Amino acid sequence: MTVSLILTKKGRVVATAAPDVTLQEAAKTLAEKRIGALVITHSDGAIAGILSERDVVRAVASKGAAALNDPASGHMTQKVVTTSEDKTIISVLEEMSARRFRHMPVTSGGRLIGILSIGDIVNHRLQEMEAEQAALKDYIAG
Ligand code: AMP
Numbered sequence: 117m118t119v120s121l122i123l124t125k126k127g128r129v130v131a132t133a134a135p136d137v138t139l140q141e142a143a144k145t146l147a148e149k150r151i152g153a154l155v156i157t158h159s160d161g162a163i164a165g166i167l168s169e170r171d172v173v174r175a176v177a178s179k180g181a182a183a184l185n186d187p188a189s190g191h192m193t194q195k196v197v198t199t200s201e202d203k204t205i206i207s208v209l210e211e212m213s214a215r216r217f218r219h220m221p222v223t224s225g226g227r228l229i230g231i232l233s234i235g236d237i238v239n240h241r242l243q244e245m246e247a248e249q250a251a252l253k254d255y256i257a258g
Contacts, residue, residue, distance in 0.1 A: 135192075138184060139167075140184040
């Protein structure tokens with residue numbers, strides 16, 4: 117099972133923002149879209165970083181509410197780990213667990229083509245398990 121399977125189901129739209137959006141604006145977008153991270157991109161679409169809700173919390177914890185006026189570029193993670201759609205879902209999950217983050221942008225030829233959250237992977241696995249269980253029940257029932 118590869119990353120492309122989840123992208124096909126969930127879609128390939130990625131929430132992005134420019135490096136100069138403020139943390140306040142970023143937090144509003146995260147809340148409105150009910151997501152946990154924004155990929156920060158330059159105007160040419162190249163990935164500049166990733167800003168997760170955890171980065172916003174850390175910024176406010178260390179600088180107080182004034183941090184909300186800072187640009188995302190000052191608090192995002194610049195070195196973004198990405199994956200490609202031919203990678204197995206389990207290998208992506210292993211990498212996310214090992215590195216302790218919950219978002220993995222998917223790229224192709226350097227372009228952003230999707231994003232997986234740990235929630236997407238857990239949902240996918242639950243659906244898989246339900247399908248396996250139903251198949252097993254059918255088999256036993258003859
Ligand atoms: P998260 O668990 O995704 O909320 O992120 C925890 C921390 O890891 C934050 O500082 C994020 O900026 C960072 N982070 C999240 N996803 C990635 C990624 N794919 N590559 C590098 N850093 C990441």
